[in-house]
Structures are given as C-alpha cells and as structure tokens.
Amino acid sequence: MGKICILVSECKLGDIVAQKVVSKYGATIAVENTVINNYIKNKLIAFDINYIWIYGNADEETPKLIDNNLLKLKKDYKQNVMEINEVINDLSRGKPVNVQKIDKISNSIYNAINDEYHIIKCLSELRTADQHLYSHSINVSFYGMLLGKWLCLTKSEINKIVQAGLLHDIGKAKIPTEILNKKGKLDVQEVEEIKRHTIYGYNMVKRIHIISDEVKEAILLHHERMNKSGYPMGKDGDELSLYSKIIGIADAYDAITSERIYRHRETPFIAFEILQKENIECFDIHIMSTFLGNLAACYVGSRVMLNNGRTGEILYVPPHAITKPIVSVESEYIDLSKESNLKIIRMI
Known part of the structure; x- marks a missing residue:
C-alpha cells in the first residue's frame, strides 16, 4: 500500500495516516495509523495543517495490512x-x-x-x-x-x-x-x-x-x-x-x-x-x-472503559492535558478534562 500526500480538506473519514502529523509548535496531532474521524480532521484544520500523508484511499485492504x-x-x-x-x-x-x-x-x-x-x-x-x-x-x-x-x-x-x-x-x-x-x-x-x-x-x-x-x-x-x-x-x-x-x-x-x-x-x-x-x-x-x-499521542484509536461502565475510543490527546483525552462514546464526544467525575479505568 503506497503513501499519498493530500490536502486535509480532501481527506475522508476512515483514511489512515501514513506519517506522524506534528504542529508548527512541535505538538503531535496524529501518529502513524491513526484513523481519520471528524474530531481528528477538525484538529488538523485548527492547527493549520494543510497536507497529510495517508495510505492511499481507505479500503478493505488497508486494515488487513495493519x-x-x-x-x-x-x-x-x-x-x-x-x-x-x-x-x-x-x-x-x-x-x-x-x-x-x-x-x-x-x-x-x-x-x-x-x-x-x-x-x-x-x-x-x-x-x-x-x-x-x-x-x-x-x-x-x-x-x-x-x-x-x-x-x-x-x-x-x-x-x-x-x-x-x-x-x-x-x-x-x-x-x-x-x-x-x-x-x-x-x-x-x-x-x-x-x-x-x-x-x-x-x-x-x-x-x-x-x-x-x-x-x-x-x-x-x-x-x-x-x-x-x-x-x-x-x-x-x-x-x-x-x-x-x-x-x-x-x-x-x-x-x-x-x-x-x-x-x-x-x-x-x-x-x-x-x-x-x-x-x-x-x-x-x-x-x-x-x-x-x-x-x-500513540494511544489515539485505543478502546477504553470509563468508570461509569461505558466504553469508547480515544479520539485525541491534548498536548497540554495528556492525562485527560477526548473519548468518543456512542457518537458522543467526552472531554475528560471537563468531566471531573469521569476517568479511564481500563484499556480494552
């Protein structure tokens, strides 16, 4: 599977990052093999990232490669x-x-x-x-x-x-x-x-x-x-x-x-x-x-369980708050830095 450099505005949900994405301030936004979702794409745009490398277009073969x-x-x-x-x-x-x-x-x-x-x-x-x-x-x-x-x-x-x-x-x-x-x-x-x-x-x-x-x-x-x-x-x-x-x-x-x-x-x-x-x-x-x-940043995409029993996926780890990532739970975005009563208790 080859690598393709594309505009962030043109990347699709499900595309897979082929090379670590770093902001101009040195913060890691996405590591290799991160699956692009709405949250990640919006972060790339917010950090003024214009281009990223992906593994071609996401298809059935890419997950098999991973x-x-x-x-x-x-x-x-x-x-x-x-x-x-x-x-x-x-x-x-x-x-x-x-x-x-x-x-x-x-x-x-x-x-x-x-x-x-x-x-x-x-x-x-x-x-x-x-x-x-x-x-x-x-x-x-x-x-x-x-x-x-x-x-x-x-x-x-x-x-x-x-x-x-x-x-x-x-x-x-x-x-x-x-x-x-x-x-x-x-x-x-x-x-x-x-x-x-x-x-x-x-x-x-x-x-x-x-x-x-x-x-x-x-x-x-x-x-x-x-x-x-x-x-x-x-x-x-x-x-x-x-x-x-x-x-x-x-x-x-x-x-x-x-x-x-x-x-x-x-x-x-x-x-x-x-x-x-x-x-x-x-x-x-x-x-x-x-x-x-x-x-x-390497834990983006990991499945986790919260202390309320709900499970989800880590979407983003803020460089300024690495102990409190953003977690997607049933299409809901949960910012653990703003939810003091919630925390990750187990990696799944």
Missing part, C-alpha cells in the same frame, strides 16, 4: 521474550552473557522503530505477571528506543539504548526467586537485596569489552534519580548520563503499567499522572515531557 504488521510484531515480541528468558536463565546458572543473542534481539527490536503505533499496541496487549522479568526487559528496550527516536538521537545511540534496556535488569538473575516472586510486602533486608541488582548486573558485564561503557553505566545507574533519591549511590542529575536517564524513565513507566504478582497494572493515563506529579523531581523534565507527550 493487522498483518501487528501480528508480525507480536510474533517477534514473543520470540524475543523467549530469547531473553534463555539469556537470563543462563546467567542465573553462572554462564556468561550471550552477547550474540543480545545483538539478535536488539536488531529485531530496532527493525520496528518506524512503527510506533503498533509497538505501543503490542506492548499494551501482551502483558503477563508470570513472565514479568523477561517481558519487562523487552518493553524497556522498546520504550527506550522510541524515546531515543523522539529525542532525535543517532542510530548508534539508539542501538546502545536498546541494548541497555535488554540488560538493565540482568542482575536480578542473582536475586533469589523467593524474593522476586514474593506476593506480600518485602521486608527491609529483601528490599536491600533487590536494590543490589544494579550492582550485580554491572559486575556481570563490566569486563565484556564489546558492551559499551554507556550501556554498562545505564545498567548500574538506571535507578538513580535527579534529586539524589535513587540507588545504589544516591547520585544527582548532573552525574547521570543520557542513557541512564532514558532507561530510568522507560523502566518506571513500564513498571507502573505492567501486571505484577502483588498488584494490578495501571492505565497509561494514570501512569502519566503519576510520573508528572509524584515523580516530577526524580526525572529529567525535558526527557520526561518528550516521552509522555509523544507516547500519549
């Missing part, structure tokens, strides 16, 4: 989870890091860099608590890769971020499974042991010359925070590399939105709120705002 892309991504994702499972299990048995396998997984992930819509859809749908450690490593690589792309980093830099995401939690291979899988609250000693995973992971790779120093540093420092509240050394923001900051944000977001043995996942919009309010002093503001603003 489904095939998603199916392939899900298949590759599951394979990558199995591969990283083997890497981490080998480490727990004292074997060295399989760098060739890490490179293979990294390349598979990087190949999807221009398909952010399907990446987010895939990560939203394929989440289980029982494989958390393995899927979490893959997820953090994907989120880190997208953040690197949104920060306009080079391919070489983004590849290092992908590798850092895959390896950031390998130190947990040294943590007893009864601690990792404990359903109840961890005691003080158990918490301290969990915190040592950053040091364990760093020690596993520090002598492997083909792993870059930036990746090694991200493994060691991804739990450090801008306000010195992190671990293992309590460093501040000036002492943290870009890679450590990126992996720290990707790790935190995926942790909030993932199923765990001891708690349920939060919706992306609750996660945005937590990261904006509760962790505002913990993360680099520029990197965080870049991540959340671009990521939020």
Whole structure:
C-alpha cells in the first residue's frame, strides 16, 4: 500500500495516516495509523495543517495490512521474550552473557522503530505477571528506543539504548526467586537485596569489552534519580548520563503499567499522572515531557472503559492535558478534562 500526500480538506473519514502529523509548535496531532474521524480532521484544520500523508484511499485492504504488521510484531515480541528468558536463565546458572543473542534481539527490536503505533499496541496487549522479568526487559528496550527516536538521537545511540534496556535488569538473575516472586510486602533486608541488582548486573558485564561503557553505566545507574533519591549511590542529575536517564524513565513507566504478582497494572493515563506529579523531581523534565507527550499521542484509536461502565475510543490527546483525552462514546464526544467525575479505568 503506497503513501499519498493530500490536502486535509480532501481527506475522508476512515483514511489512515501514513506519517506522524506534528504542529508548527512541535505538538503531535496524529501518529502513524491513526484513523481519520471528524474530531481528528477538525484538529488538523485548527492547527493549520494543510497536507497529510495517508495510505492511499481507505479500503478493505488497508486494515488487513495493519493487522498483518501487528501480528508480525507480536510474533517477534514473543520470540524475543523467549530469547531473553534463555539469556537470563543462563546467567542465573553462572554462564556468561550471550552477547550474540543480545545483538539478535536488539536488531529485531530496532527493525520496528518506524512503527510506533503498533509497538505501543503490542506492548499494551501482551502483558503477563508470570513472565514479568523477561517481558519487562523487552518493553524497556522498546520504550527506550522510541524515546531515543523522539529525542532525535543517532542510530548508534539508539542501538546502545536498546541494548541497555535488554540488560538493565540482568542482575536480578542473582536475586533469589523467593524474593522476586514474593506476593506480600518485602521486608527491609529483601528490599536491600533487590536494590543490589544494579550492582550485580554491572559486575556481570563490566569486563565484556564489546558492551559499551554507556550501556554498562545505564545498567548500574538506571535507578538513580535527579534529586539524589535513587540507588545504589544516591547520585544527582548532573552525574547521570543520557542513557541512564532514558532507561530510568522507560523502566518506571513500564513498571507502573505492567501486571505484577502483588498488584494490578495501571492505565497509561494514570501512569502519566503519576510520573508528572509524584515523580516530577526524580526525572529529567525535558526527557520526561518528550516521552509522555509523544507516547500519549500513540494511544489515539485505543478502546477504553470509563468508570461509569461505558466504553469508547480515544479520539485525541491534548498536548497540554495528556492525562485527560477526548473519548468518543456512542457518537458522543467526552472531554475528560471537563468531566471531573469521569476517568479511564481500563484499556480494552
């Protein structure tokens, strides 16, 4: 299916966006694969967008193309989870890091860099608590890769971020499974042991010359925070590399939105709120705002359930209010920023 550049005034309802649409102020209006509806079209006009790229004219073949892309991504994702499972299990048995396998997984992930819509859809749908450690490593690589792309980093830099995401939690291979899988609250000693995973992971790779120093540093420092509240050394923001900051944000977001043995996942919009309010002093503001603003736009078209039991589709995520999107419910437009009693409780 080819791409066609057309006037916004001529685009039809049901046309599918083929290239991200950004306003002159840098706000994301629509991501690739967004389906044009009245609300989106009016927003394009309001932001003075004259032309957009679409996948030809919407027809029966286009949704099949999108489904095939998603199916392939899900298949590759599951394979990558199995591969990283083997890497981490080998480490727990004292074997060295399989760098060739890490490179293979990294390349598979990087190949999807221009398909952010399907990446987010895939990560939203394929989440289980029982494989958390393995899927979490893959997820953090994907989120880190997208953040690197949104920060306009080079391919070489983004590849290092992908590798850092895959390896950031390998130190947990040294943590007893009864601690990792404990359903109840961890005691003080158990918490301290969990915190040592950053040091364990760093020690596993520090002598492997083909792993870059930036990746090694991200493994060691991804739990450090801008306000010195992190671990293992309590460093501040000036002492943290870009890679450590990126992996720290990707790790935190995926942790909030993932199923765990001891708690349920939060919706992306609750996660945005937590990261904006509760962790505002913990993360680099520029990197965080870049991540959340671009990521939020990727949820346009997602099906959601509101706390009143009604279901609908996200039509638009305002750049100035990413926690309160516009939702279409049975042909009614609901602006959650103006409905204080309503909120999204589940992604469908």
